[in-house]
Amino acid sequence: MKFTDFNQSIWNETSAYYDTCVIPYSGLTGNETPPRVVQLLSGLKERLEWIEVPFKGRVITYPALQYCFEGFSEFTNYLINNLRSVGFKFVILVVAPSVIIKQECAFDLVIDDRNDDSAKCKEEILQLWRKDVSNL
Amino acid sequence: MKSVYSWMDERLDITPLWRDIADHEVPEHVNPAHHFSAFVYCFGGLTFFVTVIQILSGMFLTMYYVPDIINAHSSVDYLQNKVAFGDIVRGMHHWGASLVIVMMFLHTLRVFFTGSYKAPREMNWVIGMLIFMVMLGLGFTGYLLPWDNKAYFATKVGIQIAETAPVIGAYIKEFLQGGPVVGAQTLTRFFAIHVFFLPAVMLALLGGHFFMIRKQGISGPL
């Protein structure tokens, strides 16, 4: 589901089931022409759909991070900590095609060009969730 | 055909009904065959003819049209471009709307310059003026329905003009708009007024108009 699908009463009823948060990241530098931006963002949207559709009942897509910026790892660590304190167990970053994350970051999973395939991406998420079960 | 008619007539005696309506002489001064200039007497009939076309084409248009801000424009676009003869039926209604005003105006001029509004026909002049206003109302409300830019802003301006009326202006605006802005409420409101209320009023007035002209006869020659 998307964050926009929730209101207070839906959240009160179902928050226990949504333990995974997805942050889209466009990673734009400002060098992109408008058609290139369209291409990148539609690629990002496609990746998001690989996750949003099959895992609709467990995953919430949050508002996106736009543009690359200084201090990415510090900021995302801060973000992830806060998200965990809201109750999310897993935080997944979904990156627009051809964007590379060089910095260290604390996401449980990063979907980028390395797992650029719907089946692979699904499998990684399932593995993430399975790991959690085996930890218990 | 004939036998069906006579079968009906035997039982219901319908002949006198239509004879009463149809059988009346056309006075010489109104007949273009005698004086060609008498064609000016046709404008009333032509107005009615175009009105009939408006009613018919309007009825057919509502088969596809949806009075709702999300679908209105797409439904008009669909019926005009995708449905067979859609452009013709919508064209009839669109151009007919202008034509009916033109015809009505010419009819009014004829009545004015032949002095036909004088006693004993003053009442019919008044009814005619009411029909004129209803027609303008139909034009105004119908203009909004395609819900495109032109329609939207024309209505906005129209409502702003109405608002300038002293004392009641604000109420008229509120009544027409149905809400704080020209939007969803205005569209359904205008649709209802355009399709149900004004046509009903118009038909009643037309009935009165025709009844009086039959009763009083057409005005004499100049």
Place this chain on the structure above:
Amino acid sequence: MSDGIAKGHDQHTEQSNHKKEMSRRQFLTYTLGATGGFLAAGITIPMIRFAVDPLLEKGEATDFVKVTEVSKLTTTPIEIRFQVNQVDGWVESNPELIAWLRKDEAGNVTALSPVCKHLGCTVNFVSTDNKYECPCHGAQYTNEGKNLKVAPLPLDEYSVKVDNGSVYLGQIIPNHLTSK
């Protein structure tokens, strides 16, 4: 009897005489009628054609979509993706749908929609357990879609039509297999 026939004959010859010399009144009636009819037709025919357009439209979009052959199905469900092109006036949608198809022991074809009845994730068939399992919260369903765990309702079905060895899928309907 013979009298009547003779009369009819007489009338007939009378009428054909009339036709030769059409009266002025008749001519005017016919001309007026024809002109009026032409005008009326010019107005009403476009409108009627406009109104009946849905009837004359080529029925390209049927309710059912062909997805596979019966011979390819077994008692183990297989996943099939298909596209439905729905054009409803100016509303057009082109959703890709997933169905899990299976042939039961009696040879009846059934198609289940893999949308979990719990919170809408997509379930998968796990052949080792012979069950549908949901990756999100562990809901489980039998191969007929009956809900075993977590989910409150059985999986929905597609209405299925088998014609000439081909399988056609239609609307999604509530599961009726499990109520038997």
